[in-house]
Amino acid sequence: xxxxxxxxxxxxxxxxxxxxxxxxxxxxxxxxxxxxxxxxxxxxxxxxxxxxxxxxxxxxxxxxxxxxxxx
Numbered sequence: 001x002x003x004x005x006x007x008x009x010x011x012x013x014x015x016x017x018x019x020x021x022x023x024x025x026x027x028x029x030x031x032x033x034x035x036x037x038x039x040x041x042x043x044x045x046x047x048x049x050x051x052x053x054x055x056x057x058x059x060x061x062x063x064x065x066x067x068x069x070x071x
Contacts, residue, residue, distance in 0.1 A: 003060050005033035007051050022046050 008018060008029075015026045015033075024043050031037035039047070044055050048067070056062045 001032060001035055001058070001060055004047065004058055007053060007065065011051070018050070022050050
């Protein structure tokens with residue numbers, strides 16, 4: 001899940017910053033970024049909202065960072 005780390009780095013956030021803003025622990029974020037742990041649906045939604053992107057982007061299903069428009 002390279003995009004979970006990529007979007008954090010592109011936004012110049014530390015894992016600690018993301019933890020403080022989302023409530024997802026730094027150790028869990030680290031495991032997501034390394035691919036050691038699959039994110040829960042709940043945490044994916046939290047991260048997508050935080051980064052203003054789509055779940056597909058976070059799960060490496062698209063390279064489009066921009067979120068989908070709401071219908």
